[in-house]
Amino acid sequence: MRTGAITVDASHSRSTAEGGQAMYEAIVSPQEDLFVAVRPGHSKGMSLPAAYYAELLDRNEAGLPVPDWFVDGARRQWTIDLAGQRVDTALAVRSPSTAAVTYSRATYEINKGCNFSCEHCYLELRPFEGLALPDKLRLIDMLAEVGVFWFQITGGEPLIDPDFPAVYERAHQAGMMIEILTNGSRLSRPHLVSLFQNRPPHRIVVSLYGASPATADRLTRTKGAFTNMHAGVRAATAAGLPVQLTIIITRHNVDEVDAMRALAGSLNVPTKEYGMLSPTYTGAPGPLDAQAPGFLDASFLESAAPGALGDAGAFDSCPAGHTFFHVDPHGLATMCKIGRDNPVHLMAEGIDGLLRLPAIADAQMLRTGGCTGCSLTSTCRVCRPLARIYQEAKAPLHSYCQHGERTPA
Template sequence: MYQAIVSPQEDKFIAVRAGQQAAMQLPSAFYAELADLTDSDGVVPDWFGDAARQAWGIELADLPIRDVLMVRAPSVLPVTYSRASWEINKGCNFSCEHCYLEQRPFAGLPLPEKLRLLDMLRDMGVIWFEITGGEPLIDQDFVPAYQRAYAAGMMMEILTNGSRLYRDELLQTFVVNPPHKITVSMYGASPETADALTQTRGAFKSAYRGMVAAAGVGLPVEVTLIITKHNVEELGEMRAIVRDLGLPFKEYGSISPTYTGKGTTLATQVPGLIGKSEVFQGCPAGHTSFHVDPNGFATMCKVGRDNPISLIAESPQGLMRLPAIADAQMLRTGGCSGCKLSATCRVCRPMARVYQEAKAPLNHYCQHGMKEEP
């Protein structure tokens, strides 16, 4: 099991360690030295050992480099990306009222094609990799797919409802192959509230059990408190539960329409949290990152899904079209054309289009519909 990853990232060379925020940027000559030492079965040089001790508090100097470092080779493909997200499956064991997926069919690629897809991502240079769903941990191929991506030297983030985290097979997989982060969504502080919002009996009990189990073995878990009108009165209790587990958390209250343009989810939005997001500062989606759906179709992101490209049929070369597809989706069209408030807009263009298609009230996403604060 490697302790850190050394990899090209776009035009840089970096060293990172799962679960740690600290990272290193390496001169090209230092990266080349580590690559040569890997090829010759050398040991970790003192300079890297000193840096690892300072950044991560671990001792690596003079250890066999193949035992402790994953030194990734540069991509030889004509298209490279450093980040990707993947819906391994849209199926879910919860049925949340606010979910952005209008339909959640339990379907996706067979395991051999999943593994082929992951090999393509590796060959393109993907190092930051997010697995989501649906609920990814209910996919029958999650463990072998996760292990394949980990073996490729990817910094793994898992987005989950936590309901399966207590299972021994998953805990053991994550302990042996540490993820960078597991992000667990929390929907209430009581069975009554969480089970009602997720429309799933036992949702609170299983998710809480999963968080306790993950915290107990020291996994890098961060909790996202999903705030809706159904659970906002329990927000203080939700915070207390997570603090008692010793886990970091963040809060999320921006409920969107479904990504196919249905506005039924907006009924769960807390009115006081509308329009509280930060000013949109641009996005490299489609240029340095992309998203893949359960059937292997790549798009600029989870929201902007125009003109999907089949990686299975076209291989990575198909992504040479993606930057232009992404740029087209970022143009201000329709009601946003010529807007004089664009410099302070809080919503990216693909998301704004989703709101427009859902015929959402302007105050959910547009400054023209927001009342002046006192």
């Protein structure tokens, strides 16, 4: 069997559903031009030849056992034994999308409402509003129909939305690898711990705002923020859930960076660090006031690879709008969380509306406004929608441009 590692962060043990029976042990799915097998919470996966994927589809429909070649691969990659189990119970085998347009990744801002009030938040306004539950479930079905496989649920704070459990279950049933971005304040609640044990996510990413209650509560402007986050992380790790901490570095907590790293180490969870703050996606400069000196690293604005569409330059390398998109609380689809021009109203237009999204994304990647006429176009790797909100916020050039203070021609 031809196998290969799929690059995903984190590696944790698999939880099972009530009664000891796992909902499914792994997911098999098309992903753009590939066929892959992955396991929530694990960094390793398998790349499958088309014939092997077709065999799993057939066995899934017929209720036949997992084939020996997959049993061997699962044992090597995830140290689990699927021998004798049926494909339709051990695996979630996703059929190829028949939609006119397909995407492999999406993020969903289930609600902008939040129980924290962080100064550095990129959401200028955080109203608690959005789709009714039937439309939220319809939205998840549409995402599955266009092939979304890697799925991030964010907010606001997603875990305070009363519809979160139903939305999460629908996405899990569809065989999505789910990542949740949360402040962790609700993560210790028994019904959520049970939900994630019964239907394991791929990753739960919790923001860490300080190493002490005083610092975290001051940064989030919320009493009890640190205590609730800490309790949530401890409950999740005790339940064997795949938790990752993101250390958020601002001027309010920069003196506790080492202490935050030590706290993450004591909780025995993987970490990332985020110290480059941006304006709100509407261009309001407020969050920039929380920027910590010494952590201004504009490299996070850069695209991963050079583009190939002439005058548009390297900006065209970004896959947003082409293989990936974002959906806001009202079902408006945009190229990403930042580039929100000309949204596609999925609830009104359906998935056919996504046929327009690549062109909308390309238009937002063009050099306009403060970047018009720049003589350094051919080497620029800065994300254009992010550069635009920095320009609208009247931020210093060095805070978002890879060329520092050099003046465009």
